[in-house]
Each structure stands twice: as C-alpha cells, then as structure tokens.
Amino acid sequence: MDFYPTRTQADLKATARRYLDDRYPLERVAQLCQSGTPHEHWTELAELGWLDAELGTVELALIAEETGRTLAPALWYAAAGAALPCYRAAGVEPHGPVAFAGSVATCDARNGGERWALHGRLALVPGSRSVGEIVVAASTADGPALFAISSDGPGVAVLDHYGVDSIDPLRRQADVELSAAPARLLAADPDGRLLGTVTERTGMMLASEGVGVAERGLELAVDHATNRVQFGKPIGSYQAVAHPLAEAYADVELARSLVYRAACVLQDGPGGEAEVAAAVHASTRCAVSVCETAVQTFGGTGVTWEFPLHWWYRRALWLDAHLSRTGPLDTIADTVLG
Amino acid sequence: MRLSDSEREREFRAAVREWLDANGAPAGPGAPRVWDAAALREWSRASWKAGYAGITWPTEYGGRALDGGYQAIHTEECALAEAPDHVNVIGTNMVGPTIIRYGTDRQRSAFLPRILSGDALFCQGFSEPEAGSDLAAVRTVARSHADGFVLDGEKVWSSYAHLADHCLLLARTEPEGPKHEALSCFLIDMRAPGVEVRPLRQMSGDADFSRIALTGVVVPEDRLLGPRGGGWRVAMTTLAHERGTFGIALTARLSVQFARLVRTAIELGKDRDPVVRKDIADLHVQLEALRHTGYRALAALERTGEPGPESAILKLRWSSVNQRVAALGCHLLGEQAQLGGPGTFWGGYWQRQRLRSRTNSIEGGTSEILRGVVAERVLRLPRSRT
Ligand SMILES: Cc1cc2nc3c(=O)[nH]c(=O)nc-3n(C[C@H](O)[C@H](O)[C@H](O)COP(=O)(O)OP(=O)(O)OC[C@H]3O[C@@H](n4cnc5c(N)ncnc54)[C@H](O)[C@@H]3O)c2cc1C
Numbered sequence: 001m002d003f004y005p006t007r008t009q010a011d012l013k014a015t016a017r018r019y020l021d022d023r024y025p026l027e028r029v030a031q032l033c034q035s036g037t038p039h040e041h042w043t044e045l046a047e048l049g050w051l052d053a054e055l056g057t058v059e060l061a062l063i064a065e066e067t068g069r070t071l072a073p074a075l076w077y078a079a080a081g082a083a084l085p086c087y088r089a090a091g092v093e094p095h096g097p098v099a100f101a102g103s104v105a106t107c108d109a110r111n112g113g114e115r116w117a118l119h120g121r122l123a124l125v126p127g128s129r130s131v132g133e134i135v136v137a138a139s140t141a142d143g144p145a146l147f148a149i150s151s152d153g154p155g156v157a158v159l160d161h162y163g164v165d166s167i168d169p170l171r172r173q174a175d176v177e178l179s180a181a182p183a184r185l186l187a188a189d190p191d192g193r194l195l196g197t198v199t200e201r202t203g204m205m206l207a208s209e210g211v212g213v214a215e216r217g218l219e220l221a222v223d224h225a226t227n228r229v230q231f232g233k234p235i236g237s238y239q240a241v242a243h244p245l246a247e248a249y250a251d252v253e254l255a256r257s258l259v260y261r262a263a264c265v266l267q268d269g270p271g272g273e274a275e276v277a278a279a280v281h282a283s284t285r286c287a288v289s290v291c292e293t294a295v296q297t298f299g300g301t302g303v304t305w306e307f308p309l310h311w312w313y314r315r316a317l318w319l320d321a322h323l324s325r326t327g328p329l330d331t332i333a334d335t336v337l338g
Numbered sequence: 339m340r341l342s343d344s345e346r347e348r349e350f351r352a353a354v355r356e357w358l359d360a361n362g363a364p365a366g367p368g369a370p371r372v373w374d375a376a377a378l379r380e381w382s383r384a385s386w387k388a389g390y391a392g393i394t395w396p397t398e399y400g401g402r403a404l405d406g407g408y409q410a411i412h413t414e415e416c417a418l419a420e421a422p423d424h425v426n427v428i429g430t431n432m433v434g435p436t437i438i439r440y441g442t443d444r445q446r447s448a449f450l451p452r453i454l455s456g457d458a459l460f461c462q463g464f465s466e467p468e469a470g471s472d473l474a475a476v477r478t479v480a481r482s483h484a485d486g487f488v489l490d491g492e493k494v495w496s497s498y499a500h501l502a503d504h505c506l507l508l509a510r511t512e513p514e515g516p517k518h519e520a521l522s523c524f525l526i527d528m529r530a531p532g533v534e535v536r537p538l539r540q541m542s543g544d545a546d547f548s549r550i551a552l553t554g555v556v557v558p559e560d561r562l563l564g565p566r567g568g569g570w571r572v573a574m575t576t577l578a579h580e581r582g583t584f585g586i587a588l589t590a591r592l593s594v595q596f597a598r599l600v601r602t603a604i605e606l607g608k609d610r611d612p613v614v615r616k617d618i619a620d621l622h623v624q625l626e627a628l629r630h631t632g633y634r635a636l637a638a639l640e641r642t643g644e645p646g647p648e649s650a651i652l653k654l655r656w657s658s659v660n661q662r663v664a665a666l667g668c669h670l671l672g673e674q675a676q677l678g679g680p681g682t683f684w685g686g687y688w689q690r691q692r693l694r695s696r697t698n699s700i701e702g703g704t705s706e707i708l709r710g711v712v713a714e715r716v717l718r719l720p721r722s723r724t
Contacts, residue, residue, distance in 0.1 A: 001341060001343055001344075001407060002340045002344075002637050002640075003340065003630065003633040003634050005339050058339045222719060226719060226720060234719075236713070237720040237721060239710065239722050242709070243709040246654075246710075246717065249651065249716060250651035250654060250655050250712070254628065254651070257627055257633075257648075258630060260630065261341065261626070261630045263339070264340065278627070281620070281623050282624075329615075329620060332623060333615035333619040336619060336622050337604070337615055338609075
C-alpha cells in the first residue's frame with residue numbers, strides 16, 4: 001500500500017494551487033460572487049490539462065481540493081467529472097463550457113427516425129445559463145442514454161422562478177424545461193454504467209471540493225487567531241479558541257482521507273458507491289462545521305457581508321444541500337446493515 | 339496513490355493470516371475471549387518464534403528489518419483476527435525502539451532480544467500523583483550512590499506493572515536547573531529491593547495498572563538510559579513510538595468492535611430502526627476515516643521518515659469514536675443496560691466497555707493535551723502555557 005500522492009501527483013496539486021492563488025485571490029472571488037457574472041475560464045482549463053481524458057480520479061480529486069480552496073468559478077467539476085466522459089464515449093469533444101444533468105427519471109428521449117428529441121424537466125442544473133451545451137441523461141425505450149443539447153436551442157427553456165436564487169452565487173442553478181429539444185446522442189447506456197460512473201466521479205470531486213473549502217476556512221481562522229490580540233494576548237493562545245480549531249483540523253484530515261480512498265477505488269473501478277457516500281458525508285459535514293468555527297473565530301468581522309469568509313460558508317452550505325439528494329448515510333447503512 | 343498491497347505485502351499478509359488461523363484464537367460469536375496472563379505469554383512466545391515480534395527491528399537484535407508497512411499489516415491482521423497484543427507491548431512498541439536509539443551496546447544486547455521473546459516484560463513508569471499531563475514535574479528522585487543511583491518516589495497508572503520484570507522510569511537526577519534538563523531515564527528491575535507494586539482497580543473492574551512505590555531502590559550505573567539529564571528527550575522518543583503503527587492497531591481493533599456493534603444491533607432486532615441505522619452509518623464513516631488516515635500517516639512516515647501531521651489526530655479521534663461505539667452498544671440494550679453480569683447479553687460486555695472506554699481520552703495523553711499539541715505544533719497557534 002502507498003496511500004499518499006506520488007511525486008507527480010503532489011506536483012500537479014502544487015501547480016494547481018499556484019495557478020489558482022494567482023488567478024483567484026480573495027478579493028477577486030468576492031468580486032465575482034458579488035457581480036454574479038458567470039466566469040468559465042475554459043481555454044485556461046484546457047491549457048492546464050485539467051480537461052484531459054488521461055487524468056485519473058486521484059488527479060481529479062487533488063485538483064478539486066484546490067478549486068474548492070479558492071472557489072474557482074468555473075463549473076470544472078461538472079465538465080471534467082461528468083460531461084466530458086460522455087462526449088468521449090462518442091469520440092467527440094465539446095467546443096466550450098458544458099453542464100450536466102443526470103435526470104433520467106424526469107426526462108424522456110424520443111427518436112423520430114434520424115433525430116432525437118428530449119422532453120421533460122431538468123431540476124436544479126448548475127450552470128444552465130453560463131454554458132453552451134448541457135449533457136443530459138434521459139430515458140429511452142432501451143434504457144438510459146446520454147445526450148447533448150444546446151442550452152439556448154429550440155425547445156429549451158431555462159426557467160427563472162421569481163424570488164428564487166442560489167445560496168452560492170458561483171453555483172447558479174435553474175430548472176430547465178425541454179419540449180422536443182433536439183439532442184445529439186452521445187452514448188447509449190442501457191445498464192446505466194456510464195451514468196453511474198460519472199455520478200460517482202462528480203460526487204467524489206464535490207466531496208474533495210468540500211475538503212478544500214474547509215481547509216481554506218481553517219487557514220483564514222488560524223491566521224486570524226494568530227494575529228488578533230485581545231486581553232493582551234493573541235486569541236489563539238486561549239484554549240477555548242484553539243481547541244475547536246484543532247478539532248477542525250482533525251475533521252479536514254479525516255474527510256481528506258475518505259476522499260482519497262474514494263478516488264483510489266474509482267480509479268480501479270467499477271463500484272465505489274459506498275466509498276463516495278462516506279467521502280460526501282464526511283466532507284459536507286466538515287465543510288459546514290469548519291466554516292462555522294471559522295466565522296466564530298472572526299467574531300463580528302466574520303458575520304459581515306464585506307468579509308469574504310461567507311462565500312466559503314455559502315459553498316459549504318450549497319454542497320451540503322446539493323449532495324443531500326444522494327442520501328449518503330442511507331447508502332452506507334444499506335452497505336453495513338443490509 | 340495506491341490502496342492495494344504490493345506483491346510482497348500480499349504474500350506477507352497471506353502468511354500472517356495463515357499463521358493466525360493455525361495459532362490464533364478463533365473469534366467467537368459473542369464478546370471476545372478474555373486472555374489470562376499465562377495464555378498471553380504463551381501466545382506471545384509462539385508469535386515471537388514465528389518471527390512476528392520486532393518486524394521492523396534490526397536483525398542483530400532479533401528483528402526482521404522490514405519497513406513499517408509490514409508491521410502495520412501484522413498489527414492489522416492480529417487485530418482483525420481478535421488475537422491479543424504481545425504481552426510485552428510496552429517493551430516491543432515503546433521501550434525497545436528507545437533502547438535501539440539511546441541504549442549502549444551492552445544495554446541493547448542485554449534487553450532487546452529478551453524483549454522480543456517476552457523474557458523481559460516491561461512497563462512504563464512516567465506518570466506520578468503530581469505529574470500527569472505535566473510530565474516534566476516528576477518528583478521521583480535519583481541520587482548518586484556508590485553503585486550508581488538510589489531512587490525514591492512514587493509512580494501511578496503504570497500498565498502491566500503487575501506482570502513486568504523491568505520498568506522504563508523517568509526520575510529527577512538534578513535538583514536544580516530547568517526541568518527539561520534535570521530528568522533522566524532508567525531501566526529498573528521490578529524485583530529490586532524497595533520496589534513495591536500495588537494494583538489499582540479501574541471503574542470497569544479491570545485491574546491492569548498499578549502504583550509503583552520506590553523506597554531506596556539501588557539502580558546500577560549501567561541502567562541509566564541515554565545521557566544523565568537527557569531523560570526528557572528519551573521519554574519523548576518513547577512517547578513518539580506510541581504513535582507510528584499504533585494508530586493502525588487502534589483503528590483495526592475499532593473495526594472489530596464496530597463489527598460487534600453491528601452484530602448486536604442485528605441480534606437485538608434494532609437494525610431496521612432508522613435512528614440506529616443513521617448512528618451506525620455515521621460511526622462507520624468515522625471509523626473508515628480513521629483507518630485511512632492511519633494508512634496515509636504510515637505512507638508519509640515511509641516516504642519522509644517523519645510521521646505526517648495528520649498522525650497527531652488519530653488517537654484523539656479514535657478515543658471519541660470508540661467511546662461512541664460503546665455508548666451506542668449500551669443504548670441498543672435499552673433497559674437491559676441497567677444490569678450486568680454473566681446472565682446478561684454477551685455477559686455484560688457493552689456495559690463494561692462503556693465504563694472501560696472512558697480511559698481512552700485520558701491514557702497516553704488526554705484529549706485536551708492532544709488538542710493543544712495539534713494547535714501548537716500542527717496549526718502553529720501561539721502557545722497557551724508560558
Ligand atoms: C488506562 C490508563 C493507563 C495508563 N498507563 C500508563 C502507563 O503505563 N505509564 C504511565 O506512565 N502512565 C500511564 N497512564 C497515565 C496517563 O498518561 C495520565 O493519566 C495522563 O497523562 C493524565 O494525567 P493525570 O491523570 O494526572 O491527569 P491531569 O494531568 O491531572 O489532568 C486532569 C484533567 O485536566 C486536564 N488538563 C491538564 N493539564 C491541562 C492543560 N494544560 N490544558 C487543558 N487541560 C489540562 C486534563 O486533560 C484532564 O482532563 C495511564 C492512564 C490510564 C487511564
């Protein structure tokens with residue numbers, strides 16, 4: 001066993017960190033969050049090699065930690081985790097940013113001879129406004145299949161609901177209504193294997209992102225606890241401040257181990273549902289609680305709009321809610337207790 | 339990054355399993371077997387003869403000079419097979435490595451092979467009534483004497499002292515000077531005149547740690563381990579060895595305890611209860627997180643020669659998960675948890691575990707002290723003590 005990033009993997013992670021720290025410093029992220037304008041640095045992602053087919057799941061996990069740490073705005077996880085493997089199953093590449101909707105239960109595909117058309121509703125699709133194409137899992141007479149649709153094509157309506165917004169402005173979501181939307185078939189997936197694989201991959205990557213989010217929250221808090229002086233001493237010298245940060249560190253490392261395990265298991269594939277569920281459960285819980293500890297450590301500053309910490313907290317809350325639909329604890333209970 | 343064993347590791351694991359199958363105690367369906375001292379000695383001896391004591395030690399001292407990964411495999415397989423620790427676990431895991439590091443040639447050849455064979459059983463005498471977390475405050479004094487040193491004082495909470503032949507003991511040799519330069523370590527003979535062991539009983543009823551009273555105990559010069567006045571560093575080395583593959587042993591035993599919890603839930607018909615299912619699933623996640631953090635820490639140690647920072651959290655979190663498993667075991671019993679004794683479910687196993695597991699967050703460094711270690715050494719927060 002050698003459960004540790006190899007030299008090459010460590011280098012990949014370090015390079016990702018340098019690039020992201022440089023491109024997305026705190027103030028820039030705050031600006032992007034405030035303005036809410038989508039920002040898909042697709043060409044750069046391609047240049048970095050983060051869209052390469054050769055990237056293994058461990059590499060994806062390591063990069064996702066860093067994108068979570070900086071809140072890099074692109075919907076990279078959906079592209080690299082789910083959409084690209086579907087395009088590649090058809091031997092093609094998308095031309096720009098893509099989103100993913102794994103909505104077999106609510107979306108039907110009908111084949112009128114040469115052409116496919118999709119009908120139904122895609123619930124809460126992140127990035128449905130900012131990408132060119134959406135990869136959609138739909139059911140056909142022969143079981144599930146994966147299609148690509150154009151996000152502004154005929155028969156595609158991205159729905160605005162009055163008074164509905166996303167808690168994380170970098171993960172804007174919307175329902176998409178499809179009525180005879182023309183679609184390209186990417187892959188028939190009668191046994192649901194491809195859909196299963198890409199679902200587990202994205203689950204694992206979002207869990208990894210959660211670790212990055214928590215890691216950054218902790219970093220900010222430790223920095224503050226070291227520098228902020230009250231009663232004549234840095235507040236980090238008080239155990240009541242320091243010990244919750246030590247527990248936060250434990251949460252981060254424990255969740256990280258589960259993400260790495262899930263990444264290794266998916267690399268050796270197939271399967272991995274229980275491992276991803278464990279990673280998701282630990283990571284979402286840790287992202288939320290570590291951000292909450294960080295907010296507490298900052299005192300009044302921590303709860304202001306100006307101070308950027310809440311964007312990380314919002315991402316943690318988004319991850320927790322977004323991934324709750326997979327019911328990670330139920331999956332684990334089924335594995336352990338039958 | 340790789341989770342699977344290498345070819346050689348796979349072979350080693352298979353051999354360990356085969357040996358345990360032939361020599362270990364088959365795990366029963368209920369509570370685990372309780373080993374008495376004689377059976378424990380016999381088992382440890384057989385294990386040593388099979389080459390499974392001192393796996394990472396240099397060959398000249400009876401070891402096999404394999405890397406820590408093999409020790410981890412052995413430890414894990416023993417735990418999973420419900421085989422006990424080596425009766426000399428303090429000798430093999432803590433004292434031995436310290437003697438390898440600080441001992442003279444004579445000390446090495448006098449003690450190391452006998453530690454592995456189980457002929458020199460060790461206990462550790464660090465804690466005192468007035469020096470627990472604040473270990474540097476030990477008061478036991480070692481004065482110079484014609485034949486070496488003479489020791490007076492009292493040690494407490496010393497595990498295995500009732501069985502031990504020797505004790506690695508921390509005492510004050512210099513009355514003056516900074517406390518970290520005034521201490522020395524000794525390898526004392528538990529049968530020397532003036533050494534008195536008084537067993538202490540834990541709240542669970544177990545009696546496996548003791549007080550050691552020292553009255554005018556003469557210790558020869560050549561039983562000083564490491565330099566005079568350098569005892570603090572020596573003691574820290576000993577405690578550091580409590581980490582290493584120790585985390586892996588803890589989590590492997592926790593896996594077995596968790597499996598018992600699952601069996602209990604099923605036997606009591608509580609496995610369909612949605613609250614129980616969620617609690618068990620959550621504990622499973624924490625257990626797997628600890629297990630894989632142990633693997634990461636081990637890989638870091640192999641890669642860099644230093645235990646990674648993540649190893650600092652293993653004991654801290656293991657203790658709370660182990661306590662939660664025992665608590666849930668009791669909750670599953672419902673009203674039956676009021677009772678105990680051989681006529682109750684698994685002979686009152688969970689009730690005893692509940693009481694026993696409270697030691698987990700105290701022994702080997704309290705959770706408060708460990709949080710402080712993480713805060714100061716890993717997160718580099720300002721020190722809380724001056
Ligand atoms: C089962 C068991 C086996 C043991 N085996 C051995 C052995 O073989 N050899 C040996 O030498 N010792 C052994 N010990 C002793 C063990 O190492 C000590 O009990 C432990 O270090 C705590 O010391 P103490 O009991 O004196 O508690 P104290 O140090 O008095 O602590 C009391 C409470 O105060 C807290 N506290 C203390 N200082 C601080 C601080 N600075 N900040 C915050 N909180 C603080 C502690 O966390 C604890 O909650 C064993 C203990 C147990 C329970």
